[in-house]
Each structure stands twice: as C-alpha cells, then as structure tokens.
Amino acid sequence: MMLTLSNATTICDAALRESDALGLQPLCIVVLDAGGHVLALKRDERASIFRPEIATAKAAGCLGMGFGGREIAKRAAAVPSFIAALNGIFPKGILPVPGGVLIRDADRRLIGAVGVSGDTSDNDELCAIAGITAAHLIADTGA
Numbered sequence: 001m002m003l004t005l006s007n008a009t010t011i012c013d014a015a016l017r018e019s020d021a022l023g024l025q026p027l028c029i030v031v032l033d034a035g036g037h038v039l040a041l042k043r044d045e046r047a048s049i050f051r052p053e054i055a056t057a058k059a060a061g062c063l064g065m066g067f068g069g070r071e072i073a074k075r076a077a078a079v080p081s082f083i084a085a086l087n088g089i090f091p092k093g094i095l096p097v098p099g100g101v102l103i104r105d106a107d108r109r110l111i112g113a114v115g116v117s118g119d120t121s122d123n124d125e126l127c128a129i130a131g132i133t134a135a136h137l138i139a140d141t142g143a
Contacts, residue, residue: 001105003112006133010115011103014134015127016042019119027118027127031103032058032061035112036092037065044118054095058124059115061086061094062102066110068142069100073089081113090109099124102140103132111137 008031015029026044033039043051048112062068064086065075076083076096086094100119103112114131117123125141132139 001107001109001111003031003039003103005019007031007137008112010135011128011131011137012040013131014041014067015114016044016133018127019044019128022123024119024123024128026051026129027116027124028055029127029131030038030052030115032056032059032063032078032113032115034063036060039112047118053093054117055099055115057090057093057095057115058097058100058117059113060090060092061096061102062113062115062142063110064090064094068102068140069096069098069121071142072096072100073098074142097121098141099128101125101128101132102142106136106138108138115142
C-alpha cells in the first residue's frame, strides 16, 4: 500500500479536529510519504511561523531512524550527542520528542510519517494518532 494524498488530507483534517476538540494551542500538521516527501501540510493560521519546520523535523526524524518519536526521545536521553549530530546529517532535521509518528498499513509496512507541532509534545502526538486512526491506518509512536 502507498500513502495517498487522500490519506494525508484525512490525517491533517482529523488531527486539527482533535486539536479543536481538546482546546489545544494552534497546530501545524505535516504528512510525509515513506520517501520523506511532503504529501500534505496544514497550519492553523494562528500557529507560529516555524511550526511547519518543527513538524517536518519530527516526522522526517522518525522516517530516518525507523521508529516513532517516543523511541527517539529515549535514545536521545541515553546518547544525546548522537541524536544531536543527526541534525547535521538529516536534511529535514530530527526532534527527539513525541509528536512524530510513523504511519503503517494493515500489514505493518511503513508508508509514511506525521509530524505535529504547536502544543505540548504529548498533545501533538495525540492529534497525530487521531489523524492516522481516522485514515484507517496504524500509528507507531515508538512507545
């Protein structure tokens, strides 16, 4: 299965709906395909100007490492210099916090990633999961 524009749009819209339902700060959601290319990006007009870059770094870092943001955060705690060095290697960055979530199909194959930024990392992750679930795909947070 390949991640489609329709899937990506569903993920963004559902993540924003979840944010509104929870009363969160303004968010930005980016959906990357398995190759790290942007399929969709939506930013609440009230979100700060660098939210797209932050959301992209969350998603791209997950793709680059092959696991969700929670696992990246654990590894950053154990070997911070390694994760810090990856920002110089990964062209779209890496952020070792929740809010970056891998997208898997029903067979658990990696098909993309979502990055969400704007509220706390835990709340960003909740919105990413809501979006992925709404698209009938599997969220992999790295937990």
